[in-house]
Amino acid sequence: MKLRCIIIDDEYLARQRLLKLVKPYDEINVIAECKNGAEAIEKIHLKEPDIIFLDIQMPDMNGFEVLTKLKVHPYIIFTTAYDSYAIKAFEVNAVDYLLKPFDEDRIRIALDRAFALKKEKKEAHIEGRIKKLMQAYEAKTSEFLSQFSIQNKGRETTIFIDDIVYFKSDGNYVRIITDEKTYLYRKTIRSIHENINPEVFLRIHRSLILKKTYIQDTKYLGNNTYQFQLKNGELLTSSRTYKSEIAIYLSETRL
Structure with missing residues (x-):
């Protein structure tokens, strides 16, 4: 000094x-x-x-x-x-x-x-x-959802964002998959994608959004598609549409 x-x-x-x-x-x-x-x-x-x-x-x-x-x-x-x-x-x-x-x-x-x-x-x-x-x-993180409230047969269930493994589109619903259970949520996957933290989640397909910390491994399949292996053993395949987002994710994980 x-x-x-x-x-x-x-x-x-x-x-x-x-x-x-x-x-x-x-x-x-x-x-x-x-x-x-x-x-x-x-x-x-x-x-x-x-x-x-x-x-x-x-x-x-x-x-x-x-x-x-x-x-x-x-x-x-x-x-x-x-x-x-x-x-x-x-x-x-x-x-x-x-x-x-x-x-x-x-x-x-x-x-x-x-x-x-x-x-x-x-x-x-x-x-x-x-x-x-x-x-x-x-201020930035407060803009994103930290939990979901689901009504089922008159009862409300709260799902915290930290417990979610991935989201999967299912017609007019979205399946919210956690380690213990799958919940059906009456929302579009697009609306969910717009309200969750992109630093925490990765969209790999128009019907799939994964929690980054639950990704165990990634394998290139060719033609700009990848296979993602989750920590629970599930295998999910990306689409070419999201190759740019996936490329950014891969570059960050290799730093």
């Missing part, structure tokens, strides 16, 4: 001392030095550093005035010979406030704080991305 850094101080020797103090840190990459506020604003907008060492007392404008003109928000470590600005410095969320002359230990404390903030921000960003992906996945 590298931090791009700009050193801002009107005194040449002060800038050189800071350069010497941060040189041992491989995580710090000094990308510019500035000798006044106007130059600092220009360089910060151009290079967009992660962190700046900012002197408060400068001839053209002070460090706080520089901050009011920034459109980006790097981490700020103030460097000054005056302790009277400390409270104001932390009001603008400065990482640290270094009183000149400061030494290696004081620089290390300030940089450790900056590294910790950077890590925290990165972790929060990753967590946010994961959360968004999970929300998108949940």
Whole structure:
């Protein structure tokens, strides 16, 4: 984790001392030095550093005035010979406030704080991305059916999607086959296909939709047709119409 850094101080020797103090840190990459506020604003907008060492007392404008003109928000470590600005410095969320002359230990404390903030921000960003992906996945999967309710002689039976091995068209009905039982459902196979998750099921024929996890083996029969062996031993044959979907499925299983 590298931090791009700009050193801002009107005194040449002060800038050189800071350069010497941060040189041992491989995580710090000094990308510019500035000798006044106007130059600092220009360089910060151009290079967009992660962190700046900012002197408060400068001839053209002070460090706080520089901050009011920034459109980006790097981490700020103030460097000054005056302790009277400390409270104001932390009001603008400065990482640290270094009183000149400061030494290696004081620089290390300030940089450790900056590294910790950077890590925290990165972790929060990753967590946010994961959360968004999970929300998108949940929103996507919630669009699909998770169960079927079948009325039979006045009684309702619920069949959960996880228990289904495959669907088979049977006239105006669809047979829902599970490991334990077959159910007759008054729906078209097309309507079922439109409402189940294509990442979970594979249509191999106009009358057959298989649960991918129940497929044991696949054998090419020629003429763009395949034989699917299920985990329960059944053999089902595809039609040429669904060769593209089957090709995609086979490429995924071979990754």
